[in-house]
Amino acid sequence: MMNIRSNGILCHISSLPSVYGIGDLGPKAYEFVDSLSYAGQSWWQVLPLSPIDNALGNSPYSSFSAFAFNTLLISPEQLVKRGFLSYADIQPFETAFSDQIDYEQIYTKKAALIDLAFHRYLQRRFPLKAFEDFCLQRALWLDNYADFVVLKKMFGNVCWVEWPEEYRNRHWPSLEHIRLIKKEEILREKFAQYLFYSQWMSLQQYCSVKGVGIIGDIPIYVNYDSVDVWVHPEFFKLDSLRRQTFVAGVPPDYFSKDGQRWGNPVYDWSALRSDGFSWWIERVRHNLTCFDAIRIDHFRAFAQCWEIPVEEKTAIKGAWRDVPGIELFTVIKNHFSRLPIIAEDLGIITPDVDALKEHFGFPGMRVLMFAFHNDYKKSRDLPDNYTLESVVYTGTHDNNTVCGWFEADMTELEKKNFQDYVGVNFEHQDIHWAMIRLAMASIANTCIIPLQDLIGADEKARMNNPSTLKGNWGWRLNKQLLNSKIWEQLRQLTVHSKRMILQ
Numbered sequence: 001m002m003n004i005r006s007n008g009i010l011c012h013i014s015s016l017p018s019v020y021g022i023g024d025l026g027p028k029a030y031e032f033v034d035s036l037s038y039a040g041q042s043w044w045q046v047l048p049l050s051p052i053d054n055a056l057g058n059s060p061y062s063s064f065s066a067f068a069f070n071t072l073l074i075s076p077e078q079l080v081k082r083g084f085l086s087y088a089d090i091q092p093f094e095t096a097f098s099d100q101i102d103y104e105q106i107y108t109k110k111a112a113l114i115d116l117a118f119h120r121y122l123q124r125r126f127p128l129k130a131f132e133d134f135c136l137q138r139a140l141w142l143d144n145y146a147d148f149v150v151l152k153k154m155f156g157n158v159c160w161v162e163w164p165e166e167y168r169n170r171h172w173p174s175l176e177h178i179r180l181i182k183k184e185e186i187l188r189e190k191f192a193q194y195l196f197y198s199q200w201m202s203l204q205q206y207c208s209v210k211g212v213g214i215i216g217d218i219p220i221y222v223n224y225d226s227v228d229v230w231v232h233p234e235f236f237k238l239d240s241l242r243r244q245t246f247v248a249g250v251p252p253d254y255f256s257k258d259g260q261r262w263g264n265p266v267y268d269w270s271a272l273r274s275d276g277f278s279w280w281i282e283r284v285r286h287n288l289t290c291f292d293a294i295r296i297d298h299f300r301a302f303a304q305c306w307e308i309p310v311e312e313k314t315a316i317k318g319a320w321r322d323v324p325g326i327e328l329f330t331v332i333k334n335h336f337s338r339l340p341i342i343a344e345d346l347g348i349i350t351p352d353v354d355a356l357k358e359h360f361g362f363p364g365m366r367v368l369m370f371a372f373h374n375d376y377k378k379s380r381d382l383p384d385n386y387t388l389e390s391v392v393y394t395g396t397h398d399n400n401t402v403c404g405w406f407e408a409d410m411t412e413l414e415k416k417n418f419q420d421y422v423g424v425n426f427e428h429q430d431i432h433w434a435m436i437r438l439a440m441a442s443i444a445n446t447c448i449i450p451l452q453d454l455i456g457a458d459e460k461a462r463m464n465n466p467s468t469l470k471g472n473w474g475w476r477l478n479k480q481l482l483n484s485k486i487w488e489q490l491r492q493l494t495v496h497s498k499r500m501i502l503q
Contacts, residue, residue, distance in 0.1 A: 008043025259315025
């Protein structure tokens with residue numbers, strides 16, 4: 001669908017309405033798909049579905065596994081539907097609606113609910129073949145993930161590099177011993193992953209029937225304290241004690257005099273190449289199973305990455321290192337009949353990044369909110385400068401909402417440039433629809449609108465502010481703000497802009 005005109009909505013699962021404190025894979029997700037289909041939307045874009053950590057701000061881009069799923073998004077109603085629980089079991093977990101997720105409460109409640117479902121499973125007198133098949137088919141990552149989670153709990157949640165040597169270095173007799181004495185705890189972690197996966201596959205199938213494709217998201221880096229680094233230390237730049245020698249980030253620029261020191265371990269690309277890029281092949285395979293297309297975050301690091309010595313407190317003294325991106329994607333492309341990738345090419349992009357993207361025909365991103373700076377008519381984010389292959393957004397999860405931007409962040413020059421471009425002076429109540437119309441009228445084949453912009457939400461609905469550590473990733477939709485009138489208006493605009501794909 002990315003080769004023809006289409007439209008979609010960006011909304012993470014956690015933002016959906018629910019009576020259980022966080023959006024999930026239950027009835028409201030299916031209702032959302034129905035609305036997308038009615039409005040002629042061909043895409044539903046979500047954020048990464050990886051496990052999150054309250055200690056790391058609950059960011060889906062900061063996970064301890066590149067393969068596992070966020071079990072907070074499991075639907076209680078679907079557990080009832082599958083016969084794992086009863087309505088009497090889940091009723092105590094209901095909570096009053098809030099437009100922000102109380103993550104501390106949700107972690108406790110969802111863990112208790114999954115524990116209850118697991119114990120009901122253990123009480124069955126017959127095996128659950130679908131679960132057994134899942135464990136066999138996903139063993140490549142699932143076994144290690146379950147070991148890692150149980151060991152983390154066993155050692156007080158300290159980083160894996162602080163574990164006793166036999167576990168830190170994955171001595172086989174020690175792992176076998178843990179799998180024996182912690183058999184039930186390990187099985188519980190696998191069962192939780194199965195619950196999510198089975199619910200997700202059901203929702204994905206429903207989307208397919210309704211003509212809605214799902215766009216997933218792959219963060220380029222993984223956390224140091226992750227099962228991925230624990231299992232494959234050879235694929236990262238670590239010393240003999242398996243401690244980081246370099247960390248990832250971006251160099252100083254106009255917005256940050258010190259650059260950004262993210263702290264993720266950087267890849268040892270020579271080691272990955274020697275292994276045939278197998279880890280990346282499996283990561284892409286896993287995501288193509290779950291999604292119809294995937295956005296790769298920080299795509300420019302497949303051309304060159306910014307490596308910062310671990311002892312440096314800022315990103316200033318880092319250095320660019322070449323990355324074998326063409327080799328990597330050539331190998332990946334040889335393994336799959338299709339490679340529907342969107343390259344997140346925002347920020348300062350050099351010719352080598354564009355060359356890599358164009359070599360494989362990966363569409364890049366254009367953000368309309370970035371279009372009206374300074375000499376705006378030359379901006380790559382201005383609709384006049386798009387190509388057919390572009391994927392246009394009014395904004396992203398890292399930006400303010402359109403209305404919040406107009407109220408608080410838009411400079412006088414940007415307002416002047418915007419008015420000059422559209423020829424009309426817009427007020428706050430109209431700005432989001434003006435931006436949506438511009439995006440949808442553009443030449444770009446694919447247009448994605450964040451849900452917050454569709455309903456005209458202010459800056460309180462912002463999903464993430466990269467300069468802050470708290471208060472992010474928590475926004476939830478009040479269903480009263482998204483009514484049939486808005487869906488009808490979107491449908492008419494989709495038809496008018498020739499983005500309606502007939503099923």
